[in-house]
Amino acid sequence: MPAPAVSISHLTFQYSSAPAPSLRDINLTLVPGEIALLIGPTGAGKSTLYLALIGLIPHLIRGTMAGRVSVAGMDTSEHSIAEMAQKVGIVFQDPETQLFALTVEDELAFGPENLGLPKDEIVRRIRAAATIIQLTDLLEREPARLSGGQQQTVAIGSVWSMLPEVIILDEPTSNLDPQSSQRVLALIQTLSREHGKTILIAEHNLDEVAGLVDRVFVMQQGQIVLNGTPQEIFGRPAQLHALGLAAPAATELAYALQTQGLDFGGALPLTLEQGLAAFRRLRRGTP
Amino acid sequence: MSAELILEARDLVHTYAGGHTALRGISLGIRPGEFVAFVGANGSGKTTLMKHFNGLLKPTQGQFLVSGRDTRKTTVSRLAQTIGFVFQNPDHQIFCYSVWEETLFGLQQQKLPPAEAQARAARALEMVGLADRRDRHPRELSRGQRQRLATASVLAMETPVLVLDEPTTGQDFTARRQIMSLAVDLHQRGRTIIMVTHDMALVAEYATRAIVLHAGQVAQDAAPADIFLQPELLARTGLRLPPLLELAQALRAEGWPVEGHTVAALAQSLQAALPAAPWTSPGAASAPPPSESHARH
Amino acid sequence: MPVIDIEYHPADTPVHRLHPFTKLAFELAVFIIAAVFNQPLYLLALIAVDLALIALARVPLHKFRYMRVVAYVVLFLMFTQAIWFTSFGDFGGRSDFEWRTLFHLWPAWAPGGPRVPIVFEGALYGFSLGLRLVAISLAFPLLIMATHPGDLVTALAGVRVGRWRIPPNLIFVFTSALRYVPTVSREFDHTIDAQRSRGVEFEGGNIFTQVRAAMPLFVPVLTSSLIRAQDLTIALETRAFGAVDQRTFLREVNFRRRDAVVCLLLVVVTAACVIASWQFGYGLLPYTPGRGS
Numbered sequence: 005m006p007a008p009a010v011s012i013s014h015l016t017f018q019y020s021s022a023p024a025p026s027l028r029d030i031n032l033t034l035v036p037g038e039i040a041l042l043i044g045p046t047g048a049g050k051s052t053l054y055l056a057l058i059g060l061i062p063h064l065i066r067g068t069m070a071g072r073v074s075v076a077g078m079d080t081s082e083h084s085i086a087e088m089a090q091k092v093g094i095v096f097q098d099p100e101t102q103l104f105a106l107t108v109e110d111e112l113a114f115g116p117e118n119l120g121l122p123k124d125e126i127v128r129r130i131r132a133a134a135t136i137i138q139l140t141d142l143l144e145r146e147p148a149r150l151s152g153g154q155q156q157t158v159a160i161g162s163v164w165s166m167l168p169e170v171i172i173l174d175e176p177t178s179n180l181d182p183q184s185s186q187r188v189l190a191l192i193q194t195l196s197r198e199h200g201k202t203i204l205i206a207e208h209n210l211d212e213v214a215g216l217v218d219r220v221f222v223m224q225q226g227q228i229v230l231n232g233t234p235q236e237i238f239g240r241p242a243q244l245h246a247l248g249l250a251a252p253a254a255t256e257l258a259y260a261l262q263t264q265g266l267d268f269g270g271a272l273p274l275t276l277e278q279g280l281a282a283f284r285r286l287r288r289g290t291p
Numbered sequence: 292m293s294a295e296l297i298l299e300a301r302d303l304v305h306t307y308a309g310g311h312t313a314l315r316g317i318s319l320g321i322r323p324g325e326f327v328a329f330v331g332a333n334g335s336g337k338t339t340l341m342k343h344f345n346g347l348l349k350p351t352q353g354q355f356l357v358s359g360r361d362t363r364k365t366t367v368s369r370l371a372q373t374i375g376f377v378f379q380n381p382d383h384q385i386f387c388y389s390v391w392e393e394t395l396f397g398l399q400q401q402k403l404p405p406a407e408a409q410a411r412a413a414r415a416l417e418m419v420g421l422a423d424r425r426d427r428h429p430r431e432l433s434r435g436q437r438q439r440l441a442t443a444s445v446l447a448m449e450t451p452v453l454v455l456d457e458p459t460t461g462q463d464f465t466a467r468r469q470i471m472s473l474a475v476d477l478h479q480r481g482r483t484i485i486m487v488t489h490d491m492a493l494v495a496e497y498a499t500r501a502i503v504l505h506a507g508q509v510a511q512d513a514a515p516a517d518i519f520l521q522p523e524l525l526a527r528t529g530l531r532l533p534p535l536l537e538l539a540q541a542l543r544a545e546g547w548p549v550e551g552h553t554v555a556a557l558a559q560s561l562q563a564a565l566p567a568a569p570w571t572s573p574g575a576a577s578a579p580p581p582s583e584s585h586a587r588h
Numbered sequence: 589m590p591v592i593d594i595e596y597h598p599a600d601t602p603v604h605r606l607h608p609f610t611k612l613a614f615e616l617a618v619f620i621i622a623a624v625f626n627q628p629l630y631l632l633a634l635i636a637v638d639l640a641l642i643a644l645a646r647v648p649l650h651k652f653r654y655m656r657v658v659a660y661v662v663l664f665l666m667f668t669q670a671i672w673f674t675s676f677g678d679f680g681g682r683s684d685f686e687w688r689t690l691f692h693l694w695p696a697w698a699p700g701g702p703r704v705p706i707v708f709e710g711a712l713y714g715f716s717l718g719l720r721l722v723a724i725s726l727a728f729p730l731l732i733m734a735t736h737p738g739d740l741v742t743a744l745a746g747v748r749v750g751r752w753r754i755p756p757n758l759i760f761v762f763t764s765a766l767r768y769v770p771t772v773s774r775e776f777d778h779t780i781d782a783q784r785s786r787g788v789e790f791e792g793g794n795i796f797t798q799v800r801a802a803m804p805l806f807v808p809v810l811t812s813s814l815i816r817a818q819d820l821t822i823a824l825e826t827r828a829f830g831a832v833d834q835r836t837f838l839r840e841v842n843f844r845r846r847d848a849v850v851c852l853l854l855v856v857v858t859a860a861c862v863i864a865s866w867q868f869g870y871g872l873l874p875y876t877p878g879r880g881s
Contacts, residue, residue: 086831386807
């Protein structure tokens with residue numbers, strides 16, 4: 005049994021200026037190579053959890069922390085943020101806040117430069133990152149003038165050049181149009197399936213990711229209230245409704261029919277393709 | 292005819308100082324009491340057009356009229372009495388020390404008598420659900436609450452027209468529902484509501500009229516239902532059907548007689564087409580019906 | 589409000605290829621030469637050199653929108669100097685110079701007139717002061733506009749005085765500040781739009797209205813800037829900023845032969861100007877304080 009990529013046990017954190025803890029007794033484990041989805045209403049504590057995963061809590065952010073966070077075998081309390089940065093990378097929602105170099109190449113080089121790596125190593129990493137994000141011919145372009153989707157991929161590339169084992173993304177598609185969203189999600193899938201990285205995504209856009217992820221965590225008010233496979237979580241819309249969340253479109257439609265008595269053979273469809281397949285089966289009379 | 296239109300564009304052209312022509316001849320009219328959505332991909336010109344509504348931008352050619360008055364001959368502060376803008380980022384507006392002061396601000400700019408101003412501010416805070424936090428400092432509020440505060444300060448001005456700029460981008464499900472039910476409520480009370488968005492799900496659920504912008508021109512001006520039936524239009528203008536309607540369209544392509552834009556409506560039309568489908572025991576009907584929160588209406 | 593557009597303008601020109609410190613030397617030279625001369629013709633020649641370099645660096649003219657403000661300052665200087673120049677101690681009482689009065693603000697036909705003379709020499713002096721300002725404000729942003737910030741960072745990080753070097757965090761603060769000028773400028777624009785939509789008037793009105801309009805403008809921009817700074821801190825930390833003492837710089841900046849040539853040229857020309865002015869009185873208006881014939 006391989007060591008978990010991420011292991012959080014009994015994490016509780018309260019900002020020094022807050023009246024109540026933002027995270028309460030969080031327990032979460034990620035297996036290497038899996039893609040996990042984190043959902044929950046705004047204010048549930050997702051951002052705080054992310055800050056704890058990259059080591060900004062407890063090193064930079066003030067507050068009281070209890071419990072243990074371990075990423076790629078390193079305890080965040082015992083390693084500096086810079087050390088953690090080589091194991092876990094984070095991509096934020098708004099590319100504007102994290103892209104500040106004048107060329108894509110400079111952006112990809114920034115992390116490795118900070119680590120003091122030799123120049124030939126940096127060049128190698130830039131080339132690898134540019135290839136993976138498929139922007140090798142845009143290295144001289146200014147990130148601020150790229151489209152939102154391209155900016156987001158540059159941000160992912162700039163994290164990639166640090167060669168982390170875990171990549172966490174905070175609503176990567178929320179500012180993007182549909183085509184760009186698809187590209188970014190396809191890239192994320194490649195990073196996991198072909199390169200074995202462990203990915204954690206926070207998203208509101210369930211229809212795009214439901215078929216992509218291996219596990220789903222539902223957060224509310226600082227706690228993880230649900231944890232399971234996509235089918236276990238999305239396939240039971242009633243429990244999501246109780247939390248003020250909605251399931252993917254295909255699931256909701258199937259569920260509406262299921263409550264009127266229709267039998268879907270135990271598993272509600274999660275994606276459009278699964279939805280079509282399910283309805284075809286109904287037509288043929290096979291559950 | 293023009294006297295009946297609250298907003299009107301006549302061959303509106305706008306070219307920015309750098310030479311980029313964002314609007315290439317727009318002509319349209321909006322009547323009081325409508326619920327209109329302006330949709331378009333980024334770069335379609337919808338933001339430029341939106342800024343003409345209250346005179347932030349003036350036409351380089353053509354005209355834009357608000358209640359019959361040319362915006363070039365009126366100041367933005369005058370037009371602010373007719374058109375209220377709710378912007379995407381509340382932090383571009385909020386600067387007062389308390390929720391109450393912030394809500395009053397726009398009214399003070401209009402030099403309203405204090406009693407009237409306070410009455411309006413109180414009503415506005417009530418509408419957004421922040422009445423119990425009037426004395427709080429805005430920094431104590433969450434981002435969603437600040438958005439509501441910014442909305443309240445505009446609502447207090449009680450403008451006949453309300454323009455919502457990307458009201459649901461980046462918002463979670465609950466916030467989205469709150470904002471839109473407020474818009475629906477205001478619409479029912481007679482205000483003209485205009486949404487500028489690229490979120491087609493929003494258009495599907497709420498707008499009765501959608502104006503599609505593409506490359507600075509009006510590509511289509513029709514009811515959302517009609518627009519959703521034109522995949523080539525959507526592809527050409529860089530728009531995409533909301534997931535639910537994409538599913539409905541795919542089902543239709545496979546011969547299912549689906550109709551409607553909400554989960555409930557679609558489910559009903561499908562049910563009618565599945566009389567012989569396997570049903571579980573009648574007891575299954577005792578499962579709780581879909582709650583309001585996801586039925587999307 | 590015009591967008592303050594001073595930012596790097598990418599191009600591949602001889603000016604761009606010069607070492608940042610050479611460009612800095614140029615700015616220093618312009619400053620000194622503008623200080624030693626005050627004859628408008630000489631200053632105009634200096635401005636012509638500025639413009640030639642801007643053209644050589646292919647920086648588009650619309651980036652110099654801020655010069656409109658400078659134009660107002662020039663007019664202000666001309667006006668005030670035209671009135672008060674002759675009242676200054678050194679030459680107010682000079683009897684050996686014929687001041688040419690153009691007209692009087694308080695005309696002859698008004699009671700107690702003529703008073704407040706507008707003196708030609710004063711206006712000319714004010715004009716020359718303004719030209720100095722123009723020459724300097726055209727030259728200074730050139731460093732930013734024609735230098736890739738990465739090069740600037742590398743150059744600054746390479747400065748060594750014995751074992752002392754400029755703290756890398758300081759360099760970063762300086763260069764990021766530049767990068768954020770257009771960003772913050774945009775924040776101003778967004779805030780102005782949002783507040784105008786609520787009825788705030790930013791233009792016109794008296795001085796009191798304008799001051800009152802500052803709060804709804806500056807508070808949101810300051811707040812967003814602080815939040816942005818915080819976000820940037822987090823983004824930097826997650827990319828291991830400050831992890832290592834000796835950071836690698838991928839970009840290379842070399843002080844080449846052409847840099848040495850240009851610097852030498854600058855030194856020679858500047859020295860010549862200083863001597864010409866101080867020693868021989870060239871390039872000076874004849875009636876300026878402490879100089880000339």
